[in-house]
Amino acid sequence: xxxxxxxxxxxxxxxxxxxxxxxxxxxxxxxxxxxxxxxxxxxxxxxxxxxxxxxxxxxxxxxxxxxxxxxxxxxxxxxxxxxxxxxxxxxxxxxxxxxxxxxxxxxxxxxxxxxxxxxxxxxxxxxxxxxxxxxxxxxxxxxxxxxxxxxxxxxxxxxxxxxxxxxxxxxxxxxxxxxxxxxxxxxxxxxxxxxxxxxxxxxxxxxxxxxxxxxxxxxxxxxxxxxxxxxxxxxxxxxxxxxxxxxxx
Amino acid sequence: xxxxxxxxxxxxxxxxxxxxxxxxxxxxxxxxxxxxxxxxxxxxxxxxxxxxxxxxxxxxxxxxxxxxxxxxxxxxxxxxxxxxxxxxxxxxxxxxxxxxxxxxxxxxxxxxxxxxxxxxxxxxxxxxxxxxxxxxxxxxxxxxxxxxxxxxxxxxxxxxxxxxxxxxxxxxxxxxxxxxxxxxxxxxxxxxxxxxxxxxxxxxxxxxxxxxxxxxxxxxxxxxxxxxxxxxxxxxxxxxxxxxxxxxxxxxxxxxxxxxxxxxxxxxxxxxxxxxxxxxxxxxxxxxxxxxxxxxxxxxxxxxxxxxxxxxxxxxxxxxxxxxxxxxxxxxxxxxxxxxxxxxxxxxxxxxxxxxxxxxxxxxxxxxxxxxxxxxxxxxxxxxxxxxxxxxxxxxxxxxxxxxxxxxxxxxxxxxxxxxxxxxxxxxxxxxxxxxxxxxxxxxxxxxxxxxxxxxxxxxxxxxxxxxxxxxxxxxxxxxxxxxxxxxxxxxxxxxxxxxxxxxxxxxxxxxxxxx
Numbered sequence: 001x002x003x004x005x006x007x008x009x010x011x012x013x014x015x016x017x018x019x020x021x022x023x024x025x026x027x028x029x030x031x032x033x034x035x036x037x038x039x040x041x042x043x044x045x046x047x048x049x050x051x052x053x054x055x056x057x058x059x060x061x062x063x064x065x066x067x068x069x070x071x072x073x074x075x076x077x078x079x080x081x082x083x084x085x086x087x088x089x090x091x092x093x094x095x096x097x098x099x100x101x102x103x104x105x106x107x108x109x110x111x112x113x114x115x116x117x118x119x120x121x122x123x124x125x126x127x128x129x130x131x132x133x134x135x136x137x138x139x140x141x142x143x144x145x146x147x148x149x150x151x152x153x154x155x156x157x158x159x160x161x162x163x164x165x166x167x168x169x170x171x172x173x174x175x176x177x178x179x180x181x182x183x184x185x186x187x188x189x190x191x192x193x194x195x196x197x198x199x200x201x202x203x204x205x206x207x208x209x210x211x212x213x214x215x216x217x218x219x220x221x222x223x224x225x226x227x228x229x230x231x232x233x234x235x236x237x238x239x240x241x242x243x244x245x246x247x248x249x
Numbered sequence: 250x251x252x253x254x255x256x257x258x259x260x261x262x263x264x265x266x267x268x269x270x271x272x273x274x275x276x277x278x279x280x281x282x283x284x285x286x287x288x289x290x291x292x293x294x295x296x297x298x299x300x301x302x303x304x305x306x307x308x309x310x311x312x313x314x315x316x317x318x319x320x321x322x323x324x325x326x327x328x329x330x331x332x333x334x335x336x337x338x339x340x341x342x343x344x345x346x347x348x349x350x351x352x353x354x355x356x357x358x359x360x361x362x363x364x365x366x367x368x369x370x371x372x373x374x375x376x377x378x379x380x381x382x383x384x385x386x387x388x389x390x391x392x393x394x395x396x397x398x399x400x401x402x403x404x405x406x407x408x409x410x411x412x413x414x415x416x417x418x419x420x421x422x423x424x425x426x427x428x429x430x431x432x433x434x435x436x437x438x439x440x441x442x443x444x445x446x447x448x449x450x451x452x453x454x455x456x457x458x459x460x461x462x463x464x465x466x467x468x469x470x471x472x473x474x475x476x477x478x479x480x481x482x483x484x485x486x487x488x489x490x491x492x493x494x495x496x497x498x499x500x501x502x503x504x505x506x507x508x509x510x511x512x513x514x515x516x517x518x519x520x521x522x523x524x525x526x527x528x529x530x531x532x533x534x535x536x537x538x539x540x541x542x543x544x545x546x547x548x549x550x551x552x553x554x555x556x557x558x559x560x561x562x563x564x565x566x567x568x569x570x571x572x573x574x575x576x577x578x579x580x581x582x583x584x585x586x587x588x589x590x591x592x593x594x595x596x597x598x599x600x601x602x603x604x605x606x607x608x609x610x611x612x613x614x615x616x617x618x619x620x621x622x623x624x625x626x627x628x629x630x631x632x633x634x635x636x637x638x639x640x641x642x643x644x645x646x647x648x649x650x651x652x653x654x655x656x657x658x659x660x661x662x663x664x665x666x667x668x669x670x671x672x673x674x675x676x677x678x679x680x681x682x683x684x685x686x687x688x689x690x691x692x693x694x695x696x697x698x699x700x701x702x703x704x705x706x707x708x709x710x711x712x713x714x715x716x717x718x719x720x721x722x723x724x725x726x727x728x729x730x731x732x733x734x735x736x737x738x739x740x741x742x743x744x745x746x747x748x749x750x751x752x753x754x755x756x757x758x759x760x761x762x763x764x765x
Binding site for chain 1: 516518533535538539540685686687688689690691692693694695696697698699700701702705706709715718719721722725726728729732733734735
């Protein structure tokens with residue numbers, strides 16, 4: 001048991017396992033035909049990562065409890081209906097998991113197209129965030145095609161940037177509402193300064209209740225910036241000339 | 250001798266002026282020095298006759314309806330207290346064909362009793378189920394529920410017995426019983442009728458569940474849009490507690506169980522069980538991923554039975570009469586009866602309790618008497634705003650979870666909304682996406698972003714902008730919503746959209762639809 005934990009800890013330095021490592025009895029399951037052993041209570045995403053599979057993910061990271069909102073880590077599991085999110089599905093002995101299939105590729109791409117329909121074109125080329133990695137993983141590194149039917153719809157491109165904090169800024173246009181910042185503030189820092197306000201398409205990261213980052217309970221710890229997978233929360237030091245949004249598409 | 254006159258206090262009857270009618274009856278009786286006692290009962294569910302005034306003559310309830318306050322004087326003049334003829338006479342209420350043709354098990358006391366009167370409840374068979382439950386072991390009780398074949402009436406139709414046994418087998422304590430009354434589906438009102446017509450029945454069902462699984466505390470979640478329900482149910486809780494039917498050592502038994510009401514704040518998504526649990530815990534109403542199942546880690550992370558109001562209200566009859574008696578009704582895996590709610594453009598809006606197996610056409614045409622406008626029925630949406638549309642030719646589908654599922658739909662909470670020929674189904678498909686966009690909790694991306702894109706795509710299809718490309722994208726989006734969403738809101742929104750596209754493509758300008 002301890003052996004498995006230590007092995008995971010070693011791995012963790014290099015790879016984001018997707019969900020926090022757990023202690024537990026060894027459980028063996030099949031990932032894409034390869035038998036993989038992980039501690040009980042681990043997620044299928046963690047097992048798949050250890051097995052060497054590349055499962056795209058956005059809301060999942062191994063420093064935060066799983067959340068299940070981004071819907072790009074979907075997999076197929078024998079005997080289960082539909083396409084369970086691998087981050088929120090605990091491993092079971094004998095489980096047979098497929099991390100890729102024609103339908104999964106299509107489904108993940110379909111979800112990421114929705115993200116892209118509300119993400120600035122100008123920030124796609126040359127981006128280095130986890131969001132950009134995910135784009136490449138699903139074959140959308142060029143962004144949404146110019147004639148894609150999702151184009152021309154409602155976006156958050158005109159929501160103002162919050163530059164109130166001296167150390168970092170928040171650009172809602174690049175926010176994918178994965179709640180990693182909210183959860184980092186809660187789970188890592190214990191400050192509870194962030195929440196999601198609004199419902200549906202209006203859902204947005206909000207410091208306190210509609211306050212600026214500086215006016216909120218935020219203590220500038222930076223946990224949210226580190227957790228953000230899409231550069232919506234980003235250090236100001238990266239923009240010595242000041243932060244300027246490119247013209248919206 | 251006192252004559253008992255019943256005037257319903259259900260919200261629909263109130264909206265139709267029942268309070269004024271009740272006042273007018275009391276005033277006329279006083280003016281004529283007649284010994285009349287006005288009792289406020291629940292509704293019989295025959296809404297086209299509401300306010301339905303009933304006079305008890307030698308134990309037979311004679312109906313007059315729909316009564317307006319202005320009719321009351323003429324009723325007295327005609328001698329309605331003796332059951333005399335009047336243009337509004339309906340004869341014995343239980344002989345009204347649409348009522349007589351029903352099988353009232355869950356709704357047996359509806360419209361018969363004063364919903365706030367514990368004595369009335371007990372006189373009409375109330376607590377017979379709980380009394381029997383207290384003589385059974387929890388396992389015997391679970392067997393009765395399993396034998397009945399009862400499935401969750403909120404929409405998911407999950408076998409209630411399996412759910413309860415899962416909670417019973419859970420080791421953690423305390424355990425909770427949560428009744429979901431966040432009845433947000435358009436065209437549904439069965440939960441509201443339980444709250445306003447027979448709330449003790451709900452309390453009895455919850456107490457039986459507590460006995461079966463070993464729970465000590467219950468929560469009834471009622472939407473804020475139901476003020477009369479909240480008041481009536483609270484009155485019932487208070488009365489039951491005072492009489493020892495809630496609290497410690499119920500009816501002198503080992504069972505200790507109490508109930509409180511939590512009021513929603515206007516979010517449809519809080520009818521989704523995990524969002525409701527978040528809401529009860531005082532958090533933002535967002536969906537939890539499963540597993541863990543609420544049965545094992547539900548309210549405050551403890552084992553929790555979450556069922557719809559109708560499910561709990563069906564339990565007392567089952568336990569009083571035996572699971573086998575309930576399972577004798579219905580067809581296939583759909584056992585027992587369902588309180589079907591007829592709404593929309595329908596001549597006779599009603600709550601109709603019937604055994605499973607009847608066709609949707611019989612419900613709409615025989616009980617609902619077709620459309621209110623008199624035009625032919627063009628479409629019926631079965632199962633709430635996330636249910637599929639059926640065209641007129643498809644109405645012969647049986648009221649049966651599996652049959653409706655095989656036909657591409659879902660039975661949901663049993664609501665049916667009728668549309669006539671004037672309906673534009675592209676507008677209805679747009680409404681489905683718009684509804685999802687307005688009610689999405691915002692957690693998962695297919696629902697959060699996809700619903701808004703869906704509205705935009707349908708608008709472009711309707712406007713004739715790149716119609717084929719947008720249509721193709723809409724179908725792809727429906728796949729993403731169905732397979733990618735975290736919960737049933739995003740997962741089921743494609744049902745009305747796809748069915749509208751499939752059955753009524755002409756309304757979207759997609760093809761010249763000769764059939765329409």
